[in-house]
Amino acid sequence: MRKLRSGTVGRRFTILYAAGFLGSGIVLLTLTYVMSGSRVTRGGPAQPPGRSGSTADQRVHALERQLSDVHTQQNRQLLVGSLIALAVMVGVSLLLGRILAVRVLRPLRLITAATRRISADNLHQRLAVAGPVDEVKELADTVDGLLERLEASFVAQRRFVGNASHELRTPLATMRASLDVAVAKPEAAAQTVALAGRLRTELDRVDHLLDGFLVLARAQHGTLPDRTPVSLGRLAREALTAAPDLAAKKLTVDDVASSDSWTPGSAALLSRMVENLVDNAIVHNDEGGWIRICTGHGGVEALLVVETGGRVLDQEQVDRLTRPFERLGADRTGSERGSGLGLSIVAAIVAAHGGRLDLLARPEGGLRAQVLLPAAGEDA
Structure with a gap:
């Protein structure tokens, strides 16, 4: 019981x-x-005449x-x-x-x-309580109606984000082509060339933002048909190798990634997750700072940790970093370069793989991002 x-x-x-x-x-x-x-009191029998009732009265x-x-x-x-x-x-x-x-x-x-x-990933499920029509069944039917409206809202939101991101790529490509044509002219003015360079930078940012929207929509959809065993250690080393600003900011990397940290999932999404964590650690880091990346395998969980140094952060603000377009503040180094979707994409990918993302403000300064995912063996 x-x-x-x-x-x-x-x-x-x-x-x-x-x-x-x-x-x-x-x-x-x-x-x-x-x-x-x-109690009911009943009177005794009448005494015979001529006889003394003292003895009888005492007995009574x-x-x-x-x-x-x-x-x-x-x-x-x-x-x-x-x-x-x-x-x-x-x-x-x-x-x-x-x-x-x-x-x-x-x-x-x-x-x-x-x-x-029932969560955002399985809103299609219903309570479907059977039985007589009473208060309990009415409550269950009300909850089912609410879930149906939520599912329709989530589907419409994801469809809109995906469709809008795809549709906006066409005008972006047209603008890039127009810039290339304008710059390619034999007598292009210096102001035109400079303006085209600035516009290309902005177009790159918009393209990166749209790509982030697409990845976020796919991760939030929760369907991962291409699940395969993926090594988090290999993804971490690849992300560090491809990082463009690592040497420019003179960052020291302590890479203790282990090749036995395997997890089942989408290789493309997990690669994007690791790249975003590494990029976040580089962009929001001080020049000459340090980055520590480690992976491990503990029982049923695969671990990925990305740590950076820096100033002391507020944990309440750190907890909000997984929201889209949320930042710690405009004074962060390199904040103007980010789209504000990096950690929100990481959180969505981790959730889609059934894992957990913990963002912790280090007491001595800096940020610790810890990802826990279901583990898989190399032979899985």
């Missing part, structure tokens, strides 16, 4: 049931005791005293026995109340458990 926690409806139902039984038992016991105390009084003592003793025994019976029945009522509470509230617990299992 499931233990009822303090303050739950089941406990309150049990207490109310036992209190009602105790109150009715006290009333019944009081009425029984009052009614048992009433003695018998009355004996009857009164017996009646008092019986009342006392009845009261004690009733109190004991009442105490026993209070315990029984608590047990019965708990059983009834568990039985009555069982449909609600099933609805609660089913609702908790």
Whole structure:
């Protein structure tokens, strides 16, 4: 039997049931005791004339005293026995109340458990409670209607992000082609060439932002048909090798990545996850700073940790970094270069793979990003 926690409806139902039984038992016991105390006095037979009644009166009084003592003793025994019976029945009522509470509230617990299992990745699931049309079924149907509206909203949002990102690539390509044509002219003005360079930089940022939208929409969709065993250590080394600003900022890298840290998932999405973590560590780092990357395998989990030094950060602000376009502040080094989607994409990819992302502000300064994913062997 499931233990009822303090303050739950089941406990309150049990207490109310036992209190009602105790109150009715006290009333019944009081009425029984009052009614048992009433006595009927009957007169004795008339004394024959001429005979002294002193001896008979003494016997009658003695018998009355004996009857009164017996009646008092019986009342006392009845009261004690009733109190004991009442105490026993209070315990029984608590047990019965708990059983009834568990039985009555069982449909609600099933609805609660089913609702908790439903997340943004499986909004298509429904409670589908069967049974008579009562308050419980009406509640379940209401929750199913809410889930249906949420699913439609999530699908529409993801479809809009994906379609908008794809549609915007065409005008971006047209603008790039127009710039190339303008710069390729034999007598292109110096101002035109400079303007084209600045526009290309902005177009690159927009293209990178759209790419981030696409990856975010795919990760949030939760469907990963291309699951294969992926080495987090290999992805980390590849991300460090391809990092363009690592040498420019004179960063020291402590790479202790292990090749045995394998996880099942989408190689493309996991590669993007590691690249974003490494890029975030480089962009938001001080010149001449350090980066520590380590991977490991512990039981059922594969671990990836990316740490950086720097100034002391506020943990409350760090907790908000997984939201889109959220930053620690405009004064962060290199913040103007980011799109604000890096860590939100990381969080979405980790969630799509059934893992967990922990962002911790290091007490001595800097940030620690820790990713825990389901582990897989190299031979999986």
